[in-house]
Amino acid sequence: MELLAFGDTGWGDELFRATLMTIAVxxxxxxxxxxxxxxxxxxxxxKYKSLNLVANIYTTVIRGVPELLVIYLFFFGxxxxxxxxxxxxxxxxxxxxxxxxxxxFAIGIISGAYSTEVFRGAIQSxxxxxxxxxxxxxxxxxxxFYKIILPQMLRLAIPNLSNVWQITLKDTSLIxxxxxxxxxxxxxxxxxxxxxPLFFYSFAAVLYLLLTFLxxxxxxxxxxxxxxxx
Amino acid sequence: MDFELMINSxxxxxxxxxxxxxxxSVSLIVGLFIGLLFAILRxxxxxxxxxxxxxxxxxxxxTPLLVQIFIIYYGLGNFIGNNEYLKSSFIWVILKEPYxxxxxxxxxxxxxxxxxxxxxxxxxxxxxxxxxGESLGISNKIIFYKIQIPIAIRQSLPAYGNEIILMxxxxxLASTVTLMDLxxxxxxxxxxxxxxxxxxxxAGGIYLFMTFVIHNVVKxxxxxxxxx
Numbered sequence: 001m002e003l004l005a006f007g008d009t010g011w012g013d014e015l016f017r018a019t020l021m022t023i024a025v026x027x028x029x030x031x032x033x034x035x036x037x038x039x040x041x042x043x044x045x046x047k048y049k050s051l052n053l054v055a056n057i058y059t060t061v062i063r064g065v066p067e068l069l070v071i072y073l074f075f076f077g078x079x080x081x082x083x084x085x086x087x088x089x090x091x092x093x094x095x096x097x098x099x100x101x102x103x104x105f106a107i108g109i110i111s112g113a114y115s116t117e118v119f120r121g122a123i124q125s126x127x128x129x130x131x132x133x134x135x136x137x138x139x140x141x142x143x144x145f146y147k148i149i150l151p152q153m154l155r156l157a158i159p160n161l162s163n164v165w166q167i168t169l170k171d172t173s174l175i176x177x178x179x180x181x182x183x184x185x186x187x188x189x190x191x192x193x194x195x196x197p198l199f200f201y202s203f204a205a206v207l208y209l210l211l212t213f214l215x216x217x218x219x220x221x222x223x224x225x226x227x228x229x230x
Numbered sequence: 231m232d233f234e235l236m237i238n239s240x241x242x243x244x245x246x247x248x249x250x251x252x253x254x255s256v257s258l259i260v261g262l263f264i265g266l267l268f269a270i271l272r273x274x275x276x277x278x279x280x281x282x283x284x285x286x287x288x289x290x291x292x293t294p295l296l297v298q299i300f301i302i303y304y305g306l307g308n309f310i311g312n313n314e315y316l317k318s319s320f321i322w323v324i325l326k327e328p329y330x331x332x333x334x335x336x337x338x339x340x341x342x343x344x345x346x347x348x349x350x351x352x353x354x355x356x357x358x359x360x361x362x363g364e365s366l367g368i369s370n371k372i373i374f375y376k377i378q379i380p381i382a383i384r385q386s387l388p389a390y391g392n393e394i395i396l397m398x399x400x401x402x403l404a405s406t407v408t409l410m411d412l413x414x415x416x417x418x419x420x421x422x423x424x425x426x427x428x429x430x431x432x433a434g435g436i437y438l439f440m441t442f443v444i445h446n447v448v449k450x451x452x453x454x455x456x457x458x
Contacts, residue, residue: 064395064441065434066402069413077426166292173294177406184296191304198305205293205301212292 003194004203011190011200018186019207025104025182026169032108033168037115044120055116062113067106067171074106075178103175111168118164122157123149155226162219166212173208183207236428239419243433246415247440253329253401253411257336258394264337265344266379272349283345290342295400298339303331303407328407336404340397347393351385352378384455391448395441412436 006012036058043055062070083095126149134144176184187204191197271283290298307325310316324330355378363373405414416433420426 061434061438064399064438066399066413066437068402068405069416069430069433069437072413072417072420073426073430075426076420076424077430080424080426170294173296174403176296184294184300188300195308197307198301198309201297201301201305205289205297208293208297209289 003190003196003199011186011194014186014190015183015203015207018181018183019211021100021180022169022172022182022207022211025100025107025172025175025180026165028100028104029107029111029168029172030165032104033111033113033115033164036109036112037119040112040116041119041123044116045123059113059116062110063117067110068174068177070110071103071106071174071177074102078102078105099175099178099180103172103178103180107168107171107175110171111164114164114167115161118157118160119153121160122153125156126152151226155230158219158223158226162216162223165215165219169211169215170208232425232428235419235423235425236432239429240432242419243412243415243429243436246410246412247436249404249409249411249414250398250401250440253332253336253404253409254394254398257333257340257401258397260333260337261340261344261397264341265348268341268345269348269352269382272345273352287342287345290339291346295335295339295403296406299332299335299403299407302335303328307331328404328409332401332404332407332409336397336400339400340393343393343396344390347386347389348382351382351389354385355381384457387448387452387455391445391452394444394448398437398440398444 004010004012004015006016040055040058043051044059046052046055079095079097082097086092086095130148130152131144134148139147172182173184176182176188179185181189183204187200191200194200268283268286271279272287274280274283302325310322310325316322324334359377359381360373363377364370368376401411402413404411405417408414410418412433416429420429423429
């Protein structure tokens, strides 16, 4: 137990900060994922074949390739890509992007592919009549979506989004390979300096279990909120 | 774009596919048996057995696969390596090899997911089918082996197909415990050449091809064993 003490003698405060980091990366990745989903879901549902193709390539590639490979691509290729863009604007210095940004983007793009599929499924299972009724009532296109489609879509999407959240949360453990100090990386450091890997990795597992358990509780509440009236 | 690198790295990556496929097939076979066992335990009426099986699947589905591999390879490896008695035993022979550690972790992980898939398949079998078997005078044991299991396997094919693809992606984590699988070799080539995009395209393409093959084989099986 003294291994987990807060302060200089134990790893308690370090692991606590690492847990907060895991939560921060997961939430950032989820938000980035939603932004990607907001772009690619309309493309998937578009009537133009070429737009469908673009969105299908995105979701198929990301869901068919291991997460770790995507993370390596961003980790090794991220600053190169940014520098290439910067060089077009005449900036030729070395740019290093920090591990948090690289990691959140890599996980965000993965999470976005799953979210896109969830939103597509949710919109497709809304009754056609709802779209027609919204049109007939003379709502603007923005209002149609915001007031009629979105609330119904969320109700259908939340159970599957909770799966996406779980996947995202667990995927953040892979960013430890880039050196970002989240739960996994901190456990690795602690295990190395105390020579007690069994204890620290098991404790990491407990932390992840705690996070998934608590977030499930929270999501269940949301689910109840969005399904009132059904 | 460095096409020469892409062409040169292709055979190296293709060689590494053998490791990936080995890891995948062995862990899937072991995982299927674990999954079937725990699915049956989940359906047991004894609350302790039931809760034990639920706890197993909750534990392995609620934690990242990376943690599971690290606990087995670094954690248990260190624990047993420091213990004189255990070190002379058979367990050490297995746990000092990263290959077996990875397979144990993968098999336990996919076993947990498979048990959930099979459990829900068992639960959706219509009671009428079992009653029909009973009224024909077939013993409970044979009903289970010859009627319930085949139907459950057919029911769970689509979900199990997804699990195979997820597991194939999961085997990439073997590279974190020094195994040179497809991702391991890809990372090695990237870190020596600093050409991440080219290597990603080749390695990602190989993974996509495997996903494509698995997807279509499962689809074929679904069609072949469909009820109508």
